[in-house]
Amino acid sequence: MPTPYPDLRQTIPDLAPRTVPCLSLIGMAGAGKSTFGRALAQDLGWALVDTDRLMEAHWGAPLQALLDRFGLDGFLRAEEDVVAKLWLWRTVVATGGSVVYGPRAIGRLRELGPVVYLRVSVGTICGRVKDARGRGLARRPDQTLEQLYAEREPLYQAAADLILDMDECSIDTALEQLRPWLLDQLKNYLGRT
Numbered sequence: 230m231p232t233p234y235p236d237l238r239q240t241i242p243d244l245a246p247r248t249v250p251c252l253s254l255i256g257m258a259g260a261g262k263s264t265f266g267r268a269l270a271q272d273l274g275w276a277l278v279d280t281d282r283l284m285e286a287h288w289g290a291p292l293q294a295l296l297d298r299f300g301l302d303g304f305l306r307a308e309e310d311v312v313a314k315l316w317l318w319r320t321v322v323a324t325g326g327s328v329v330y331g332p333r334a335i336g337r338l339r340e341l342g343p344v345v346y347l348r349v350s351v352g353t354i355c356g357r358v359k360d361a362r363g364r365g366l367a368r369r370p371d372q373t374l375e376q377l378y379a380e381r382e383p384l385y386q387a388a389a390d391l392i393l394d395m396d397e398c399s400i401d402t403a404l405e406q407l408r409p410w411l412l413d414q415l416k417n418y419l420g421r422t
Contacts, residue, residue: 249275250342250418252411253322255329255385257378258366259357260347261395266323268400269407276320280312280328281365287311292325292365304367309334317341327367329384339388343414345407346389349396351378390414 252269254262263279270277281292284307288295296304309331312324315338322341328334338344355374358366368377386392391410393403 249319250415251317251320251322251338252342252414253324253338253344254347255324255338255344255388256326256347257349257354257358257381257385258326259354260326260349261400262323262326262347265347265395265400265403266321268404270321272404272408273321276317277323278315278317278320279323280308280315281323281325284308284311284325296365296367301367301369305330308367313337315341325367326381329381329388330367335388342418343390343411344388346385346392347395348385348392349394351375353396354378 254266256262266277266279284295285291288307295307299307305327308325308327312328312331312334315322322338351374358374393406395403
């Protein structure tokens with residue numbers, strides 16, 4: 230019988246759990262989480278995980294097909310389950326917009342590190358997302374984007390450690406705003422582990 234692979238996190242100090250936390254990005258579809266996440270991960274030299282792509286990889290289908298297959302409630306449970314099982318370090322996590330409906334998912338993101346809400350106006354969302362057909366947007370069939378925004382806004386605010394207003398903000402400006410705050414967060418985090 231082959232020898233099982235050793236758990237490197239236990240044997241190599243540099244890979245010890247919770248050495249460097251993650252930073253998770255939350256917000257509406259069209260807020261720029263994936264785009265900003267790529268820029269932030271590159272700026273930090275960290276990995277990037279996009280949970281929408283992770284959902285697609287886990288289930289082997291596009292988000293819209295998953296939403297059609299599972300229905301809204303099933304999709305939200307599947308998303309919560311995938312995100313709640315993340316086990317990452319030194320990673321920018323760009324989440325799906327509906328992650329805030331899953332308490333276990335939000336709890337896990339907060340365990341992994343700070344959570345940043347990329348806030349944009351409802352007008353910006355409507356302009357970017359349009360009718361959202363085929364996008365895998367988790368909403369009730371009769372729900373407008375404006376109604377969805379109003380429903381989710383307080384959930385994003387409650388889950389966030391920091392809110393970045395992105396409407397009139399370039400990626401470079403957002404990175405400049407985030408860096409000193411993130412440095413303080415990392416110092417505080419590393420000081421308590």
